[in-house]
Amino acid sequence: MSVELNETLIEHFRRQLQARFDQLRQGVQEEVLRSDSEHFTDVAGEVHDEEEASVASLVVDLELANIDRHVHELRQVEAALLRIGRGEYGACIDCDQPIPPARLAANPTAERCIACQTDFERAESLRQQPAASRTL
Template structure:
């Protein structure tokens, strides 16, 4: 498998930079919205348990979105560090080159498809409880 060309690496770096900027803007907006007077009014004017749980859900959704964005930003920053070190596009498990097409679709990929499949089977929790 061929290594990434300079042109391909530059294209992926631009894609990562753009996405990072979008996420930063989204996080800023989410934080600004959480300080929005309407949101503050809603949370301070809770009158009953039903309203309280709705308000808590809204706050949790906002926090979950911010957490998801910051997690993706961290992945992007790791990918950019790999580009700087010259080891971007190399599977962290087996050392094989990650195909350009995979990186175009998922530029923060750290594993080739085979290793990612094994990783998911081994490390990710199952949706249903097991004994």
Template structure:
């Protein structure tokens, strides 16, 4: 069974392989057919996210929760209703965060900055952009940001 150190080393090698593939130019000329394809894909994702947000907000409107709470009058039902509202809002928050990321990617595409890490300026690997077209950070910077966020949350 691999140790934690072995898993970390394997992940680092995988990241290095991705970064070596990123050496080819991945910024996109805003007028190119590739940019138009990317823009279409990003705009499609934008519409999907908006649809998800509208569906989530419509699915769990305030009246529905009020009916649930008033119907039983039980404190446990109140807690359940509050939990459902919180879960719904968490989903919407994640969708809004992704919506902002897509908007940012569309802006970078228009400015000719799409495909460059917003932190270090290096190229973002084509595989990463294919998997996550609105990625703003390369794998190394994203990993560091996530590690920093985790260590900050644990304080």
């Protein structure tokens, strides 16, 4: 594996990822605590009709979606930190070719080179399409 990253650059990404991990973890904790204090029943208790109930439900769903998005990013950051610890950071998980430092600077959690990421996303989009759509 010929990774174009030197130890100084890897350490830079490790510090950046660790800072993001800490920030996300604290943010998720704060959002969960805030969400707990603003239960749906509290919000819904103030509504007077079905439209207001729908808005209250939407607010709760958006809060949960935001927490889910942060947890997903937290897992990506944690995986990148584990790759650093194993000495695998900067190598594509599919083809084992080096991921360009510019790509890692733009997305420090990148686990695939651009070519493999493109193939992965194409395969995922096909997998998620309904069967009827794929045959057209």
